Amino acid sequence: MSYPQIDATNGGDRRSQILEAALVCFAKRGFHQTSMHDISGEAGISVGLIYRYFENKEAVISAMGDRHKKEISEMLERARQAPTLLESLEILFTAHCCEDAPQLVSAFVVDLYAEASRNPHVADLVRDVLETAMKGVTDLIARAPETQHGGNDLKPDELAELIFAVARGMLMLDVLRPQELTAAERRERQLEVARRLWRLLFKTEGEAAYA
Amino acid sequence: MSYPQIDATNGGDRRSQILEAALVCFAKRGFHQTSMHDISGEAGISVGLIYRYFENKEAVISAMGDRHKKEISEMLERARQAPTLLESLEILFTAHCCEDAPQLVSAFVVDLYAEASRNPHVADLVRDVLETAMKGVTDLIARAPETQHGGNDLKPDELAELIFAVARGMLMLDVLRPQELTAAERRERQLEVARRLWRLLFKTEGEAAYA
DNA sequence: TGACAATGAATGAACGTTCATTCATCTTGC
DNA sequence: GCAAGATGAATGAACGTTCATTCATTGTCA
Numbered sequence: 001m002s003y004p005q006i007d008a009t010n011g012g013d014r015r016s017q018i019l020e021a022a023l024v025c026f027a028k029r030g031f032h033q034t035s036m037h038d039i040s041g042e043a044g045i046s047v048g049l050i051y052r053y054f055e056n057k058e059a060v061i062s063a064m065g066d067r068h069k070k071e072i073s074e075m076l077e078r079a080r081q082a083p084t085l086l087e088s089l090e091i092l093f094t095a096h097c098c099e100d101a102p103q104l105v106s107a108f109v110v111d112l113y114a115e116a117s118r119n120p121h122v123a124d125l126v127r128d129v130l131e132t133a134m135k136g137v138t139d140l141i142a143r144a145p146e147t148q149h150g151g152n153d154l155k156p157d158e159l160a161e162l163i164f165a166v167a168r169g170m171l172m173l174d175v176l177r178p179q180e181l182t183a184a185e186r187r188e189r190q191l192e193v194a195r196r197l198w199r200l201l202f203k204t205e206g207e208a209a210y211a
Numbered sequence: 212m213s214y215p216q217i218d219a220t221n222g223g224d225r226r227s228q229i230l231e232a233a234l235v236c237f238a239k240r241g242f243h244q245t246s247m248h249d250i251s252g253e254a255g256i257s258v259g260l261i262y263r264y265f266e267n268k269e270a271v272i273s274a275m276g277d278r279h280k281k282e283i284s285e286m287l288e289r290a291r292q293a294p295t296l297l298e299s300l301e302i303l304f305t306a307h308c309c310e311d312a313p314q315l316v317s318a319f320v321v322d323l324y325a326e327a328s329r330n331p332h333v334a335d336l337v338r339d340v341l342e343t344a345m346k347g348v349t350d351l352i353a354r355a356p357e358t359q360h361g362g363n364d365l366k367p368d369e370l371a372e373l374i375f376a377v378a379r380g381m382l383m384l385d386v387l388r389p390q391e392l393t394a395a396e397r398r399e400r401q402l403e404v405a406r407r408l409w410r411l412l413f414k415t416e417g418e419a420a421y422a
Numbered sequence: 423t424g425a426c427a428a429t430g431a432a433t434g435a436a437c438g439t440t441c442a443t444t445c446a447t448c449t450t451g452c
Numbered sequence: 453g454c455a456a457g458a459t460g461a462a463t464g465a466a467c468g469t470t471c472a473t474t475c476a477t478t479g480t481c482a
Contacts, residue, residue, distance in 0.1 A: 032243040107328035114325045117318035117386035165380030175328035
């Protein structure tokens, strides 16, 4: 008596099914405290099957990084289409606290950085993601009319650097928060601080911007 | 069964010797990839001896957190005695990149946050450290004459929150940096960004205040 | 269509290894 | 001689990984 699998199309989506389970496990227990049996249990499949889709455990970690990279660049594309710079930033910022996997992602990303500090391959990947995202935001800032109104003499890339530093810092803080908070509450507390920086960097001086 | 006190004549040295070795190992390989044999090897003692001074591996991790807490509060004390707010901040900021163990500390702290995300005891400890440090800086800001000159309407605790977010964010970035850079170079790159924020928050130029 | 061969996704017990922890033993200082 | 300091081989649990085996599905030929 076998129950139907969660996903309709068997085979093609096995990889993402495994990665989905791995995200849950990695965020809950960390890379190196998660066993392959944990992942297989979470995915509802056998251990051996994982090795049909991934060479070894490290390949699973790498694939998770790649997935994260893809998510970030999609988010960047969406952010580019927002009408104002502040709205773009808000979209990008919420990328860190995805709706479908709220508190999980923060823990995963912090772990990813920890892993990067000793795994050169992961470090390259994270650096790559970061550079792409930074370049995107730098561009966004350079094109935005809001930039002109700042009372500061900072260049777009310097502004982006500050924005990303605060975003990372708030992400780090997020893993300390009690789990009783909902995902929405967590995101709002993070945004509160980030928005204070943004207002400081891009003073909109009322709606007289285009007057 | 009791363990030697921290400042006992014999036990104190051994404990810190072990913790010193543990920091090196943890930073190099992470908590869960570091074996007790690694630590004993680094410390130049036998495995069993570690268990005379620590109940188990987790107790070593906790003790490392306590040590970190002590270092931070000493740093805070030193920062309090600096003549200007910006100098205080500079002292506090460099706490993250200690002179005697340069690139190690960043990796350790990121790992500590990762551990905090799933170990409530570690989370409490890190939260405690952070709250103490934040309170200290908030106080520093409230008393500083520079605060009045900011072109912003942010309260001292909001300013402290931003400062700490950027500090954490730069610390996270530090683990991505190629190891070829010296400790001084790393610190300088981190400070560059942090200082940009500080200048923004506390405009020291007299002309900006009345412009 | 029905019988049968071929496929390969999926399983999970088993393997070799590593790890945290213990403890019988040895050393040292008094 | 004895308590406390120190050792490292021994232990057993847990881990990543392998692989012989199962079996639903698909393809083949009459």
